[in-house]
Amino acid sequence: MDRFGFWNIRGLNSLNKQKEIKWFLHSNNIGLFGLVETRVKSNNWLKVRNNLCSSWALCTNNSLHKNGRVWLLWDPNCFDVNVVDITSQTIHSFVLSKMTGRKFWFTVVYGFNHSTGRELLWNKLKEYAASCQEAWAVGGDFNNVLNYNERIGSDITSAEIAPFQDCVHWCQLQDIPAIGSFFTWNNKQGVESRVYSRIDRMLVNDEWISKFPESYLKGFMTIVLVLFSLIPWLVELELLSNITTCGL
Template identity: 45%
Template sequence: MSQIIHMKVESLANQKWVYLTFIYAFNVIQDRVPLWQKLKCFAARIRGPWAVGGDFNCVLDHIERCGGSSSKAEIEHFKNCMVECGMLDIRAIGSLFTWNNKRRPEDRTYSRLDRFMVNQDWCDLFPDMFAHFLPEGNYDHTPCIVSSNKHT
């Protein structure tokens, strides 16, 4: 399926399995509907630690956008999916806004489109995990490094 790379990964150190899903969501709200449906299907089958990260191309709240606008439906579809999947943002440091349109300052829009979310089993396995969103560079998205001090 487009928009998703989904995998089950085993740690060679302790033979524990985790699920990882990487997202590059479409720009158009209606085109993201199959993505939300697929994530809900995954959530219904996954037993164990699960992380979902990437470019969701929408925000979870109006305060995650500066300039421009987000529709209520867009936010609600995303939020409802994440609640139904049992996903929570991990602690994030660095840049609040992870994307901008690179236009002139007076026309610029900033948004938090990129995130790393996990279920409770993942939180239990990696309680100190965090996402560090680095300063913007030449690209429209900020780089992100996900780290944990625990080696499992």
């Protein structure tokens, strides 16, 4: 089984957080993983990487943003990863699984929290789509809801979701089937002011659905996580001949 995923970790400088991620990767046999909102500066990334998984390869976007918003880590024994493009909101790569021979594009996303910045993200994803002829998965924290039912506690306007919807339609992407919490973030305010939203997701193209029809996204709640504030997400791909659960 090939397993990969992403996690908005909301800061990776804590040793306890590093231990938690290391445990999660090891216990779930993950060989490829995106981390977003790392908040790790350029002079500290090597130390943090070594605490997580010293033998793994790492790509960051620290050269384009001082806080290293996006990381992509992989075990070279499990995956060959060719990083094709890095921006302040994405790391775009072509992946080969050494275990199964599967090939696919994987883009890790951490969208800016303002709409002007996300316009750059939508345009970049359209650029990627034009050259992604094979299976493509786009996962991470988009900082944007996609549909009207993806936030409670605060109204959603058409102006807010239209650019994201246009991008998804133009790129011919769709949500991969998911298991776990529908809402992925909350503002941690009191009950009367609490807002829940779905801003983390994995989108895939038609070629992905054709090649990996039984693949799915699974959300986890680890011991120290509170509500929906920090949820790791994992895609599972299993060989069709060995299906025992919902996988590919």
